[in-house]
Amino acid sequence: MHSSPAQVHDQAAEADLSSALSLANIRQTLIRLEDTIIFSLIERAQFARNEPVYQPDAIPVPGFRPDGCRYSLLEYLLREMEQVHGKIRRYTSPDEYAFFPEDLPPLVLPPITYEQVLAPCSTAVNINGLIMDMYLQHLLPEIAAPGDDHNYGSCAMNDVTTLQALSKRIHYGMFVAEAKFRKQAGEYTELIRRQDGGAILDLLTDRAVELKVIERVRLKAATFGQDLSASNGDGSAGGSYKVRPEVVAQLYEQWVMPLTKEVEVQYLLRRLDDEGGSSGGSGGGHLQQQQQHAAAP
Numbered sequence: 001m002h003s004s005p006a007q008v009h010d011q012a013a014e015a016d017l018s019s020a021l022s023l024a025n026i027r028q029t030l031i032r033l034e035d036t037i038i039f040s041l042i043e044r045a046q047f048a049r050n051e052p053v054y055q056p057d058a059i060p061v062p063g064f065r066p067d068g069c070r071y072s073l074l075e076y077l078l079r080e081m082e083q084v085h086g087k088i089r090r091y092t093s094p095d096e097y098a099f100f101p102e103d104l105p106p107l108v109l110p111p112i113t114y115e116q117v118l119a120p121c122s123t124a125v126n127i128n129g130l131i132m133d134m135y136l137q138h139l140l141p142e143i144a145a146p147g148d149d150h151n152y153g154s155c156a157m158n159d160v161t162t163l164q165a166l167s168k169r170i171h172y173g174m175f176v177a178e179a180k181f182r183k184q185a186g187e188y189t190e191l192i193r194r195q196d197g198g199a200i201l202d203l204l205t206d207r208a209v210e211l212k213v214i215e216r217v218r219l220k221a222a223t224f225g226q227d228l229s230a231s232n233g234d235g236s237a238g239g240s241y242k243v244r245p246e247v248v249a250q251l252y253e254q255w256v257m258p259l260t261k262e263v264e265v266q267y268l269l270r271r272l273d274d275e276g277g278s279s280g281g282s283g284g285g286h287l288q289q290q291q292q293h294a295a296a297p
């Protein structure tokens with residue numbers, strides 16, 4: 001019995017969807033995003049910390065925050081970049097999340113209709129504020145040496161590239177969460193109805209995969225970041241790296257992967273909202289859930 005064109009279309013669309021939500025394919029995308037993140041960390045590490053780039057009012061850029069201070073150079077550049085990228089519909093893509101979504105401009109290109117892979121609740125998940133805080137307070141101090149070499153523009157450009165790569169990787173956690181939900185819909189539905197963020201986190205955590213990620217990023221950082229000018233002449237790095245591989249591995253373990261799981265939990269807590277589920281999305285992930293529990297009398 002030959003399939004009708006409509007059936008062929010449905011089968012093709014279904015095949016595309018199942019391919020898009022194959023955990024193996026999603027993990028391949030995360031692996032590719034590692035390269036971008038590691039290379040951008042190496043690029044940023046060539047400059048000093050350059051604190052003025054991150055301080056409001058320190059550099060006279062246009063634009064003011066609600067408190068009346070000028071934007072920092074980093075915030076100014078990131079806002080400007082999101083204006084340009086927003087016009088050419090970067091943030092209509094389901095795998096791109098703006099740091100200032102409330103300020104995105106009208107499109108100058110016609111919108112693209114994407115296959116609806118994620119549940120509609122995905123538009124309610126954006127942890128770029130946490131990513132920015134992590135970057136400024138924990139990641140940058142680990143990869144940029146203290147001091148001021150006045151390469152402010154270069155630093156800000158590298159910071160924006162790194163922040164956008166981190167945001168994409170971390171928010172890709174929603175594709176992971178959707179794939180996991182579809183594999184174990186019954187288990188996740190039960191936990192979502194209880195809004196049990198901690199139990200959801202436990203169910204979605206795969207420590208074996210995490211250990212592979214940590215080792216792979218350590219190896220990539222050692223390979224991509226070898227300072228060959230300090231080599232022993234036989235091609236070995238002589239132990240000199242632009243960014244210490246251990247630092248990159250630790251950044252993934254302490255920050256990148258936990259934030260990815262935060263996105264997974266926040267997405268799953270809301271996953272049934274639009275299907276009439278009783279979850280009622282709590283607005284936070286397992287981190288906020290724990291804080292709420294901690295604050296509860």
Ligand SMILES: C=C(O[C@@H]1C=C(C(=O)O)C=C[C@H]1O)C(=O)O
Binds near residue numbers: 176205209210261
């Ligand atoms: C992304 C996944 O979910 C979790 C997060 C991981 C990560 O951020 O690399 C790895 C394994 C899981 O604990 C996954 O299962 O691949």
